[in-house]
Amino acid sequence: MFINDIHIDAKENMMSTATVTDPGRTDSVGPDHPLTPLTADEITAVREIVDAAGLLGEHTRFVFVALDEPAKDAVLAFRPGDPIERRARVLLLDRDTGHGANLIVSVTGRAVVERTTIDAASEGHVPILDQEFEDIESYLLDSSEWLEAMKARDIEPANVRAVPLSAGVFGHEDEVGHRIVRVLAFYQSDKADLPWAHPIDGVVAYVDLTERRVVKVIDEIELPVPAERGEWNAEPHATPTRTDLKPIEITQPEGPSFTVEGNQISWADWTFRFGFDVREGLTLHQLSLRDGDQVRPVIYRASIAEMVVPYADPSPVRYWQNYFDQGEYLFGRYTNALELGCDCLGDITYFDVTIADEDGNPRVMKNAICLHEEDYGVLWKHTDMFNDMAETRRSRRLVISFFLTIGNYDYGFYWHLYLDGTIELEAKATGIVFSSAYRGPDGFSTEMAPGLGAPFHQHLFSARLDMAVDGNRNVVTEVDAVPVPMGPENRWGNAFRQQKTPLRTESEAMRMADNSKARVWHITNPDKQNRLGQDVGYALHPEGQPALLADPKSSIAARAAFATKHLWVTKYDAAQRYPAGDYVNQNPGHDGLPAYVAADRNIDGEDVVLWHTFGLTHFPRPEDWPVMPVDYAGFKLKPVGFFDRNPALGVPSGPTKSHCCES
Structure with a gap:
């Protein structure tokens, strides 16, 4: 991977420095x-x-x-x-x-x-190539079954856009060992027409990518193709551009507060390295905090290691619809070239990324990663009645992010570092919902436009967090808020306390979030204590949204077993990188985390990896059409006893009087 660092100042809306550095450079000294x-x-x-x-x-x-x-x-x-x-x-x-x-x-x-x-039959296939996708429409045009299905619907086959999707594994013996995709179709009347608005539902083609032909067509039912156009600026969606929003200008006259040396970034007390690959996208390495004269590690490696999008439509042409956008498609190769003022606002540093194309040659993805600071409101504040204290400090955060488009959806992944030691991952989902014909209120979709449905589905992500809280020997404890029953010690019934449950083995650490108990998981170091004698630690705060909703006996529950629990903890093993296994495409299931924890290793005071499932359960709304406003998912890691006191006491007041109200 080759990365260029390009610094851009939003105030001038132009490149403010012509210096381009190459943190991936290798020369005579390596x-x-x-x-x-x-x-x-x-x-x-x-x-x-x-x-x-x-x-x-x-x-x-x-x-x-x-x-x-x-x-x-x-x-x-x-x-x-x-x-x-x-x-x-x-x-x-x-x-x-x-x-x-x-x-x-x-x-x-x-x-x-x-x-x-x-071994494709037992292990699964390597991910699907773009070159394999590119030829799909020609295979359809060579299939008499497919042409007959289009003729029955009075559709011109040349106007059909093919959407090939990963096949999964559903006990079809004739597919074992074969590279299969399943193809849904959409109608496009002209170049500007949005095909997602016109699903040709009720029919699906199965394609063998190695034999390069359609091997089966399932024609369940003829459903009307929704006719209304779907472009965001076409009728009936066309809306006058607002003129009542005044410009917001974000400037840093003295430049950003971070420094970049190679692939290492330093900001405030934070230091870390970053990487990028086409499977995980952006990765963070060796996140550490400076605390006085010490540099204290928090996470050795952090990434989003897998995601799955399971759909809820059980119809004969859609029951198989679920995608692992990383393990099956390598979503990082679809990273967007970010634009100043649109994707990122402020004083921005962009990084190019170089990957290998399918012929093994280097390919540059311009402006793939965005690095900048953001104001984040009040950090801490107090006005005191006794000593006339009236102090306010503003928060800011460092943001490193990338955005990608895979098919109909667009995803952004934003890592935030805060002045108080908090780490946050925010995933943003936008784009166009995957559409279907609407089959009525008793079905498994929302009507988005006349006759147009959007099936219910989930977006479930797995964060792999190789923890190193003040060192590599850590303990994981589940912490719940629980009421204390009324009795001699709680006469008035108002008491509640923390209930702490150590997770000592991998089997004990397969856990679900529980917002009714404010459940968090503490990662502490038994060898390091703060000034109060408490083990230093960080807490993982889950959002607590539903995990995988598919039946436990389903194919997707076996293949995406990681998504059935909000938390898994494993003893560190360098070979265990992916929660659904190394080869996800047509993998029969039970690979990845179920295999990793089968030995039920001890994790008490060990080098541990946390795997956290988070995400969205999406019942689409009419407001999600024709383009979906951003929806958010994520998690936080907050210090708990890691510091002796508030680590943000040294933040200066300000920024300047010109930005504050004066009496």
Whole structure:
């Protein structure tokens, strides 16, 4: 990965400095840190090494190329000037056979050091290529069954837009070992027409990507194709642009408060590194806080490691509809080029990201990551009746984010760091709801426009949090607010207290949120105490929205088992990176977290990883059409006894009198 740092000042609405730095640069002395992202030159070298090993044929494609991160102990022991071996993980697909392979390539040693063939029947397939999607409409036009279905509906096949979707696993024996996608169709009358407004419901095609043909068409029912146009600026949606909103201008005359050195960012008391790959997107590494003369770790690695979007329509043409946008589609490759004043507002630093394309060549994604500061209202305030104290301090937060478009939906992921030590992840969902024909009020969709439905569904994310609260030996405790029964110690019935339940094994740590008890999970270090003798810690605050609503015996519950619990805790294992397993596409299920916790390892005072499920349960509203306003999901990590007192006491008053009211 190659990253450019471009600083932009919103006040001038132009690039304020012409300096472009390359934190992923490798030169004669090599990278400056083991987590330095892969450069374009290294990606090119990976391709050359794989080719020299005789592993590239005419139909071989690169599905995934990313830095193979060094072992944690090696990273923690690293000192500037130490030698660094550069490795990449690579997934290959032979399009002619459908066979996948997993490689570890040493860029330093110019060799393929590991090679594993993936058993598609038992392990699943590698993710789906863009090149595989691109040919789908031609397969439909070659299918007599498909053409007959369109003829029965009086639809011109050339005006049909194909939407190929991951197939899942539903006990169809003829699909085992085959790369299958299922294809839903939408009508587009002209280039400007929004196909999502015109679903051709009641029919679905099954396509074999290796054989490159339609293998089955299920034509359940002929339903009217909704006719109303769906573009946001077309009738009946066209709305005059407002003229009553005055400009909001955000400036930092002295520049931002953060510094960037390579892929390391420092802001206020925070220091961390960042990375990016096409499966997880933005990743954060070695988040630490400066506390006096100490630099204290909080999280070794944080990412959104998987997401699943299960739909609730049980009809014969849609029962299978659920997607793992990371494990099946590698959603990071669809990252948007962010725009100043639209995606990010203020004094902005953008970073380019270089990934590998499907031929193994480097491809630059411009302005993929946005870094900036935001004012965040009041940080702390008090006016006192006794000593005439009248103090206010304003909060601000550091924001590092990226946005992507995958099919109909757009997702933004925003990591926020606060002056009081809080860490927050905010996921934003917007775009266009996936549409269907509306089958009536007793069905499983909302009517969005005449005859147009939007099926009920969920967006469930899994955050992988490799915790390191003041060190790698941590304890996880569930903390509930519970009432104390009336009795001799609670005569008036007003008492309540914290109930703390240690989670000592992986089986004990499969937990559900409970907002009725204000449930949180404390991650503490038994070897480090604050000045009051309390173990230092952080608390994970869940939003507590529903986990997976599908039946526990369903296919999706087996394949997305991570989403059946709000919390899993595992003992750290570098190989355990993905909550639904390494190969999610057509994986039969029970991989990932269920397999990780099967040994029921001890997690009490160990190096632990928290896996937190959060997300949205979406019953679409008419107000979500034709473009959905942003909906939000996320979680917070807040210090609890990590500091001896409020860590934000040193924030100055201000910012300036010109921004405050004066009497």
